[in-house]
């Protein structure tokens with residue numbers, strides 16, 4: 001049976017409709033993620049950020065978790081006060097995703113983190129972030145990691161470590177990726193390995209130390225939006241995640 005993959009969503013305020021009906025929030029998930037999961041052979045479901053308790057109930061019914069991109073994670077999760085350059089944070093989403101991820105990690109569930117998702121994964125495992133790359137990562141000629149052009153266009157190159165699982169999965173070591181982040185990994189969490197970086201040294205991909213034991217992969221670019229423009233490389237990541245979720249489901253059924 002095709003594995004069920006949960007895709008995290010965010011809450012948006014209903015600002016446009018304020019004149020015609022009461023202000024409210026709605027759940028929003030970019031279609032590229034769920035279509036990416038579907039094309040890879042998974043059954044995608046969108047996870048609304050309701051509460052930590054709901055997160056655990058949802059995770060227990062899934063085979064894999066995809067942490068999507070979005071707003072800045074509250075820096076208090078890595079023990080820092082917010083700096084002025086920090087952007088919007090969504091407390092409901094942060095608490096939901098942290099609870100969901102904690103449960104997924106406990107169950108050994110395959111997790112694929114994209115952009116903010118990679119950052120959330122790193123922090124949940126004990127790492128830290130640059131709250132704002134341009135003002136905090138000094139001493140480097142920093143690239144423009146916040147492009148203004150459409151998501152299917154690439155903006156900088158990425159070098160993937162030749163011996164890494166991500167390189168094997170993608171079938172490439174030189175990538176051209178889009179870039180929509182002003183935050184990045186600062187201190188890497190111990191269970192993760194840095195497996196790709198931009199020419200300025202910014203970490204662009206991570207994987208768990210033993211992917212066959214516990215499949216954890218994070219990418220800093222929006223691979224879901226490059227599935228159709230850059231060959232099969234980015235689709236391969238979705239397929240590897242779905243395949244890992246299928247193996248996880250089989251192991252769980254056998255236990």
Ligand code: MN
Pocket residue numbers: 145156178179180181198202204220221
């Ligand atoms: Mn980048």
